[in-house]
Amino acid sequence: VTRKMEKKSCRKARFSYKFLHESSTATDHEIIHELRRKRSKKDVYQAEEVLAEKKIGKRTHYLVKWHGWGSETSTWEPVENILDQRLLDLWEKPMPDIRQVSFHVERFLSCIEAALKNRLKSERQIDFPIAIYRFLFNGRGEDKPRGVKVLQKKDFDRHWFPKDWYVSLINERGTKRVITFPVIVRSVLSKSPKLFSKNKFDVIVDKKPRLIQRMKISFFKETYNS
Numbered sequence: 001v002t003r004k005m006e007k008k009s010c011r012k013a014r015f016s017y018k019f020l021h022e023s024s025t026a027t028d029h030e031i032i033h034e035l036r037r038k039r040s041k042k043d044v045y046q047a048e049e050v051l052a053e054k055k056i057g058k059r060t061h062y063l064v065k066w067h068g069w070g071s072e073t074s075t076w077e078p079v080e081n082i083l084d085q086r087l088l089d090l091w092e093k094p095m096p097d098i099r100q101v102s103f104h105v106e107r108f109l110s111c112i113e114a115a116l117k118n119r120l121k122s123e124r125q126i127d128f129p130i131a132i133y134r135f136l137f138n139g140r141g142e143d144k145p146r147g148v149k150v151l152q153k154k155d156f157d158r159h160w161f162p163k164d165w166y167v168s169l170i171n172e173r174g175t176k177r178v179i180t181f182p183v184i185v186r187s188v189l190s191k192s193p194k195l196f197s198k199n200k201f202d203v204i205v206d207k208k209p210r211l212i213q214r215m216k217i218s219f220f221k222e223t224y225n226s
Contacts, residue, residue, distance in 0.1 A: 045066055045067075046066065046067040046068070047064045047065070047066060047067060047082065047084065047087055048065045048066060048067040048068075049064075049065045049087070049090075050062045050063065050065075050082075050087050050088065050090070050091040051063040051064070051071075051074060051130055051189060051211065051213070054076075056078075059079075060078070060079055061076045061078055061079075062076070062077055062079065062082060062087075062088075062091070063075070063077075063189075064076075064077050064082065064087075065211075070210060071210045071212075072208035073208070090131070092138075093138075094131040094132070094135040094138070096129070096131045096132050096135050100129070100132060101135060101136070101160065102160075104128055104129065104132050105136075105160050107126060107127075107128070108126065108128070108215075108217075109161075109162075109165055111124050111126050111217065112165065112166070112217075113168060115217075115219075116168045116177045116221060117170060117177075118221075119223065120220060120221065121220050121221075122217075122218070122219055122220075122221065123216070123217070124216070125214055125215070125216050125217070126214065126215055127212060127214055128187070128213060128214055128215035129213050130213045133187040133213075133215055136160060137149055137151065137155065137185065140155040141182075142182075147186050147187060147188070148184060148185075148186045149184070149186065150184060151181070151182055151183045151184075152182050153166070153181050166178060166179040166181075167179075170223075173225075173226060174226035175223060175224070175225050175226060176226070177221050177222070177223050177224075178223075178224065179220070180219070180220045180221060180222050181219075182219075183218070183219040184218040184219065185215060185216065185217050185218075186215070187213070187214075187215055188214050188215070188216060189211045189212070189213060189214075190214050191211065191212070192209045192210040192211075192212060193209075194206070194207075194209065195207040195209075
């Protein structure tokens with residue numbers, strides 16, 4: 001076959017748009033639906049975790065951390081934008097890794113032990129994942145505004161908190177210091193310190209702060225001499 005004949009056969013193989021349109025087995029509705037589906041997929045992103053919840057007007061919004069992105073890119077989304085129901089289920093009933101729960105409970109207890117060395121009121125703040133905080137305390141204690149919980153002794157699960165975790169001897173004479181309940185706790189999202197970066201135009205701009213998951217603890221103590 002010569003090159004000239006190839007060109008000629010190509011010309012014969014051309015079809016008009018009208019022919020292609022009429023030969024399609026898809027209806028207009030199906031074509032439009034498929035185009036919309038492909039377009040909508042561009043706006044769907046994989047979420048990793050819900051970090052917070054709040055009301056904006058009468059609608060509930062969730063602070064979503066996106067998979068593969070830092071916490072500084074988290075955004076508030078209405079419930080209809082969260083397509084995976086499992087994210088909301090895990091927000092209501094977290095199921096964290098048990099080893100991580102043990103690790104952070106140990107950090108909490110170390111924080112309490114350090115605070116028992118001080119007199120009267122203690123206020124502490126430690127890094128503490130929100131999922132583990134909710135796993136330990138969601139549905140327990142008395143809820144107050146701004147996410148504050150008032151916890152009594154019975155609200156600390158004995159499975160995680162050993163007997164008499166709230167008591168310590170503070171010297172060799174046997175002087176005892178005891179937490180007086182309730183303990184006030186609150187899970188918060190703090191921002192990392194203000195820093196700067198250069199953009200693509202080499203201009204110095206504010207760097208977006210990362211979100212740090214923390215727990216604030218407040219309680220009073222009494223001292224008993226032996």
